[in-house]
Amino acid sequence: MSGHSKWNNIQGRKNAQDAKRGKIFQKLSREIYIAAKAGGGEVSMNPGLRLVIDKAKAANMPNDNIERAIKKATSGIEGSNYEELTYEGYGPNGVAILVEALTDNRNRTQTNVRVAFTRNGGSLGETGSVSYLFERQGYLAIAREGIALSEEQMLEAVIDAGAEDLQMQPEVVEIYTDPEDFLVVKEALEAQFTLAQAELTMVPKTTVALNDAQLEQLSQLVTKLEDDDDVSEVYTNLAE
Structure with a gap:
């Protein structure tokens, strides 16, 4: 993980996410619905649902919205049939891009994702074209400010918790x-700590550097993808 800071990327997205909070809640509702539909509405018995609810609370999603999505999934009333899709492609200078989507209309989503790539300097690839450049991992962040432990004690606590890797x-x-x-x-x-972030994510094995013009083009592409109602997550192997 050396040389890659996911935290910088998270902070870089925060203001933009705040500006479109309603759309984020809509996407989270879909994720909660999918998780509850698959494993039931009891959080203690459904780890996937628990993770999504934690994600929703981190985004300050109201409890009423969370409960409504769970109730919809477990009420027995037929609703939209969502499916999870992953798209792979390339951005400027060969930056690898993974797009995770939840959709009730595969054709609509594929068309929108393809258009976003082609109109913003990217290209949609085949299945497997870039996914090998990423690996799914758990990611957690602990704010260093206000921590009473020494750096050595903190590192020991993280290792004792079972972490595989860490970066200061x-x-x-x-x-x-x-x-x-x-x-x-x-x-x-x-x-022991207040977590600043906790999620399952896709971490790049290698990264690609961009100049300012390429970075601007990639930013436009990622923003266009994230703005799509069907898109849940966008990952790149951009060097931080």
């Missing part, structure tokens, strides 16, 4: 885990 950044400690261990590590760390 100026503002946060970034922690990476195996996806299977994510909830266990998260619970262990929550007992």
Whole structure:
């Protein structure tokens, strides 16, 4: 993970996300619906639902919205049939891009994603064209400000919690885990620290650097993809 700071990317997206909070809640409602539909509405029995609810609360989604999505999924009333799709493509200078979507209309989503790529300097690739450049991992961040422990004690606590890798950044400690261990590590760390971020994510194995013009073009492409109602997440292997 050396040289890659996911925290910088998270902070860079925050203001834009705040500006379109209603759309974010809509997307989170879909994710909650999918998780509850697949594993039931009981959080203690459905780890996937628990993760999505944590994500929703981190985005300050009202509890009423969360409960409404769970109720819709578990009420037995037929609703939209969403499916999870992943698209792979390239941006400026060969930057790898993974797009995760939840949709009730595969043709609409594929068309919108393809148009976003082609109109913003990218190209949509075949399945498997870039996914090998990423690996799914658990990601957690602990704000360093206000922590009473020494750096050595903090590192020991993170390792004892079961983390696989960590990075000391100026503002946060970034922690990476195996996806299977994510909830266990998260619970262990929550007992000692306030987490600034906790999610399952796709982490690039290698990164690509861009000049200012290419960076601007990539930003436009990612923004266009994220603005699509069907798109849940966009990952790139841009060097931070």
